[in-house]
Amino acid sequence: MSRIRSILSEHFPNDEIAAHGSAIRFTPDNEQHIVKLVELAIAHQFKICPAGSMSHIEAGDFDDSIVIASSEHLNSLIDYSPDDLYITVGAVMRLRDVNSHVTDNLLSFVFGNLDYDGTVGGAVAVGLSAQFDGETVPIKRSVPSLAFVTPYGKLIRVGAVTLKSVAGYDVPKLLVGSRGQFGFITSITLRLSQNAPANCITMAGFGESCPTIIRPHWGALDASLSHVERNLKSNLDPHGVFPGA
Known part of the structure; x- marks a missing residue:
């Protein structure tokens, strides 16, 4: 052993x-x-x-x-508020499964309409973007709050379910696209919209016609970090617990 x-x-x-x-x-x-x-x-x-x-x-x-x-076992529906237009799910719920919980209220999570087999946590970790009616939309716009375990071993929830962010650094957006380098995401709150399917949904930057879907790029991690994020990484994870995925 x-x-x-x-x-x-x-x-x-x-x-x-x-x-x-x-x-x-x-x-x-x-x-x-x-x-x-x-x-x-x-x-x-x-x-x-x-x-x-x-x-x-x-x-x-x-x-x-x-x-x-x-996070295979973290796949449950945690909270759902149709009046406040949000849903909170475990990180490993499939992106395409989110809308099965909200369609009865004529709501939708726009990224749930993608022909994409990944999880919500995976989409957040790689910073998924998609094109809706010709506009490139990053998933971080739809993530007002999330919970994660820090490199110090603390479970915290960051962000808030509001339509307008308060002043200060938006921590959920730091986690979006971080590819596991700042902690282990356990649950994610997603912003919902009125159920109006987009005319064209593709992975941003790939393909020219609907419904072309290309997997996100899993490139070199260090190249994706800005100078500020590198400093944050060295301070938030001094032990190097999360090297990235």
């Missing part, structure tokens, strides 16, 4: 721990287990790769110093 697996076995049920190539796959049943995982990573100096539903993770991608943390 590897050193890391032995450590995890002392704190979590065996059914949450499995081998994934040379790495360890950890599938927590709840958010508090993710908090504990981060605490252990700091204490025992290993790294965590947030992996959602594991759809983009190959067995040979990681060595035995990495714990691949899947």
Whole structure:
């Protein structure tokens, strides 16, 4: 048994721990287990790769110093307020499944109309954008609030369900497109709109006609970080718990 697996076995049920190539796959049943995982990573100096539903993770991608943390069990409907036009879901709910919870009220989540098989958390982590009637729209406009486990092992909710943001740094937008480098996203609040399907929905920057769908680019992580974000990364994750996915 590897050193890391032995450590995890002392704190979590065996059914949450499995081998994934040379790495360890950890599938927590709840958010508090993710908090504990981060605490252990700091204490025992290993790294965590947030992996959602594991759809983009190959067995040979990681060595035995990495714990691949899947949010597979965090897929529930947490809160829904049709009057306030928002829904909160677990990070691994499929993007295309969100609208099944809101159509009875003639509402929709516009990104839920994409022919895209990814999860809500994955779409937020890569900073998904799409074209609606010719306009490029980033998903961050539809994420007023989210919950995540920080690199210090704290579960916090950031943002607020309001139509107008208050002054200050918009932390949810920092997490959108961060590809798992600032923490482990556990749940996301999405802004809804009146149910009016777009005439054309494509992944932004790819293809010229509907309904062409191309997967988001999974490029080099460091190149996607601005100077400010690099400084934030070094301060928010001094132990390097979340190297990015």
